[in-house]
Amino acid sequence: MTTTKISPRPLKTAPAKARRTPTTWDLRLYVAGKTPRAIQAFANLTRICEEHLAGKYRLEVIDLLKSPQLAKGDQIVAVPTLVRKLPEPVRKIIGDLSNTEKVLVGLDLRLRS
Amino acid sequence: MARHRKPSERDASLAKCQTGISGLDDITEGGLPRGRPTLVCGAAGSGKTLLALEFLVRGITQYQEPGVFLSFEETAEELASNVASLGFQLPVLVQQGQLTLDYVRVERSEIEETGEYDLEGLFVRLGAAIDGIKAKRVVLDTIEALFAGLPNEAILRSELRRLFRWLKDKQVTAIITGEQGEGHLTRHGLEEYISDCVIVLDHRVQNQVATRRLRIVKYRGSKHGTNEYPALIDEHGLSVLPISSLGLTYPVSTDRISTGIPRLDAMLGGKGYYRGSSIFVSGTAGTGKTSLATAFLDRVCRQGGRALYCSFEESPAQIIRNMRSIGYDLDKWRKAGRLQFHSARPSLYGLEMHLASLHKLVHEFKPLAVALDPITNMMSIGESAEVKAMLTRLIDFLKNQGITSLFTSLTGGGHDLEQGEVGISSLMDTWLMVRMLETNGERNRLLYVLKSRGMAHSNQVREFLLTDGGIQLRDVYVGPGAVLTGSARLTQEARDKADGLAEQVGAARRERELVQEHASLNAQAAALLARAGRIKEELQTSRQQARRRGEAASADQGALARARQAD
Numbered sequence: 225m226t227t228t229k230i231s232p233r234p235l236k237t238a239p240a241k242a243r244r245t246p247t248t249w250d251l252r253l254y255v256a257g258k259t260p261r262a263i264q265a266f267a268n269l270t271r272i273c274e275e276h277l278a279g280k281y282r283l284e285v286i287d288l289l290k291s292p293q294l295a296k297g298d299q300i301v302a303v304p305t306l307v308r309k310l311p312e313p314v315r316k317i318i319g320d321l322s323n324t325e326k327v328l329v330g331l332d333l334r335l336r337s
Numbered sequence: 338m339a340r341h342r343k344p345s346e347r348d349a350s351l352a353k354c355q356t357g358i359s360g361l362d363d364i365t366e367g368g369l370p371r372g373r374p375t376l377v378c379g380a381a382g383s384g385k386t387l388l389a390l391e392f393l394v395r396g397i398t399q400y401q402e403p404g405v406f407l408s409f410e411e412t413a414e415e416l417a418s419n420v421a422s423l424g425f426q427l428p429v430l431v432q433q434g435q436l437t438l439d440y441v442r443v444e445r446s447e448i449e450e451t452g453e454y455d456l457e458g459l460f461v462r463l464g465a466a467i468d469g470i471k472a473k474r475v476v477l478d479t480i481e482a483l484f485a486g487l488p489n490e491a492i493l494r495s496e497l498r499r500l501f502r503w504l505k506d507k508q509v510t511a512i513i514t515g516e517q518g519e520g521h522l523t524r525h526g527l528e529e530y531i532s533d534c535v536i537v538l539d540h541r542v543q544n545q546v547a548t549r550r551l552r553i554v555k556y557r558g559s560k561h562g563t564n565e566y567p568a569l570i571d572e573h574g575l576s577v578l579p580i581s582s583l584g585l586t587y588p589v590s591t592d593r594i595s596t597g598i599p600r601l602d603a604m605l606g607g608k609g610y611y612r613g614s615s616i617f618v619s620g621t622a623g624t625g626k627t628s629l630a631t632a633f634l635d636r637v638c639r640q641g642g643r644a645l646y647c648s649f650e651e652s653p654a655q656i657i658r659n660m661r662s663i664g665y666d667l668d669k670w671r672k673a674g675r676l677q678f679h680s681a682r683p684s685l686y687g688l689e690m691h692l693a694s695l696h697k698l699v700h701e702f703k704p705l706a707v708a709l710d711p712i713t714n715m716m717s718i719g720e721s722a723e724v725k726a727m728l729t730r731l732i733d734f735l736k737n738q739g740i741t742s743l744f745t746s747l748t749g750g751g752h753d754l755e756q757g758e759v760g761i762s763s764l765m766d767t768w769l770m771v772r773m774l775e776t777n778g779e780r781n782r783l784l785y786v787l788k789s790r791g792m793a794h795s796n797q798v799r800e801f802l803l804t805d806g807g808i809q810l811r812d813v814y815v816g817p818g819a820v821l822t823g824s825a826r827l828t829q830e831a832r833d834k835a836d837g838l839a840e841q842v843g844a845a846r847r848e849r850e851l852v853q854e855h856a857s858l859n860a861q862a863a864a865l866l867a868r869a870g871r872i873k874e875e876l877q878t879s880r881q882q883a884r885r886r887g888e889a890a891s892a893d894q895g896a897l898a899r900a901r902q903a904d
Contacts, residue, residue: 254458256457256460256461257457261454261455265452288457288458288461288462289461292461292462292464293465295458295461295462295465296439299441299442299443299444300462301458301459301462301483302454302455302457302459303454303455303456303457303458303461305454313447314447315447315449316447316448316449317448317449317450318449318450318451318454318487319450319454320453320454321451321452322452322453323451326449326450326451327449327451329449330449330451
């Protein structure tokens with residue numbers, strides 16, 4: 225499970241209707257080995273993306289055990305960490321992403337209540 | 338993933354890892370516990386990062402042990418430029434593959450937390466860095482930044498516990514720094530997890546003077562110095578000064594060293610001070626303490642030795658000018674490299690720093706004699722007990738080096754001259770006192786030897802004169818009536834001289850009279866003799882004439898008789 229690219233559908237140009245829905249969402253999920261937590265985080269993430277960002281996102285899963293040097297670039301300390309590279313600003317969500325509401329807030333897909 | 342070392346290495350429970358930081362290895366008796374984490378804590382600016390970094394750099398340059406520096410506060414570039422002034426070339430060491438600098442930035446505002454997580458990311462990073470250069474030393478500076486960056490303290494704490502365990506398993510010697518907290522050694526209680534060795538750094542300001550200190554709070558399984566040791570950061574990095582541990586075991590010498598004033602030598606058993614002893618010169622303002630110190634150092638230089646002059650009041654140029662006026666050319670010795678000046682205001686830095694800079698100077702210059710003029714100024718930056726402690730350490734240090742030291746001390750007016758210095762004077766071997774005596778509208782300097790351990794010394798008070806040709810000691814006039822000094826002494830001496838002169842004149846006159854009388858008597862005697870001679874001559878003449886007259890008369894009678902044809 226090294227750098228796995230998941231972009232099942234061709235990227236569509238999004239209609240410029242909303243401020244928080246730019247063309248492409250570039251997401252990276254950092255994990256350290258195939259731990260149950262990592263698997264759960266991955267499952268949670270793909271579910272949320274399919275629901276809210278279908279066709280507009282690119283997800284890369286990085287296993288730090290296989291490529292530890294990549295931890296430096298995105299300043300990864302905790303795992304799992306989801307990094308939203310694009311759109312800017314960079315956001316990080318740590319944990320197994322089990323709280324969908326918090327993930328959406330963290331990704332700026334929903335306003336903080 | 339952890340690469341364990343040989344078990345034999347792990348079993349050495351008290352193996353130590355030398356830091357290479359001067360002094361620290363002395364008080365830890367060999368260094369930090371090898372293969373274990375050490376906590377270094379202190380307030381902001383106390384030198385934690387520097388200590389940690391120096392530990393790595395010295396590890397690389399002196400002990401061939403590569404190191405990893407994981408910084409949570411400063412970037413690699415900032416670190417490198419911060420210590421470049423200390424001569425630590427971090428980029429070079431990084432390039433050689435000896436050092437890894439990694440900056441871990443955890444930005445609270447960027448992070449959202451959902452669900453369970455751990456710090457394996459950090460472990461992976463650190464592990465990769467350690468394995469990448471086969472590091473034996475690790476620094477985490479300061480891991481407490483994570484508490485600000487990560488919201489879940491419970492997870493963080495359990496992960497930190499795991500991290501320190503993991504570092505031990507990795508067999509790296511680690512320094513973990515921590516910010517000082519209220520009531521705790523560190524703000525987040527790191528001492529709870531790291532308990533093998535805890536070092537506290539302190540940067541205290543007292544009387545507006547800052548002093549660094551280092552203390553080993555605990556060192557499991559090892560003996561260590563427990564005091565607060567002064568530390569300083571200079572152009573060579575951090576040094577800890579385990580000075581107070583010297584004790585009273587210094588060697589002593591029976592060699593003597595001249596005071597530079599022949600008459601004072603005579604007062605000190607004829608030979609001067611003991612080499613390696615401490616000399617204390619006290620007196621009120623303007624009594625000539627600096628001159629006494631100068632005379633001594635000048636003598637040392639004259640004999641080819643090196644001398645260090647530490648002045649806390651005057652600049653070197655001023656001392657040179659002033660001492661030239663009494664016939665000591667210090668500039669000559671300075672140019673010849675035999676005399677070194679160290680001039681610093683006491684308030685420039687703390688007592689410890691003064692002590693440390695003196696240590697360094699002495700180590701570099703290796704003088705035969707040191708003068709400190711005046712030590713009383715130190716009182717302005719420390720409590721009397723602290724000053725005494727500092728001087729004790731300084732004297733111990735100088736005695737250990739066999740260096741003769743001369744301290745001058747200004748006695749304030751109105752104090753009991755001998756009482757005021759008791760605190761310090763008991764440390765001194767020889768105590769000279771100079772004082773002013775005011776009589777007949779003038780002030781004169783007096784010098785006497787209050788004590789001088791281990792030698793016969795004069796109990797006499799001498800008058801102390803500063804002349805164009807140096808320092809001179811004179812006997813005071815001890816006449817019937819009083820002890821006289823200065824012009825009173827001169828007057829008395831003149832009067833004595835006049836009296837003597839008058840007496841001489843009288844004696845000469847008497848002699849002359851006798852000679853004359855003798856001569857006139859002789860002349861009279863000669864005249865009488867001459868007269869006696871004349872009388873004798875006259876007597877003979879008259880006798881001859883009388884005889885000739887008798888003969889002539891009888892001849893005439895005969896002729897007459899023949900003419901008369903008398904029968």
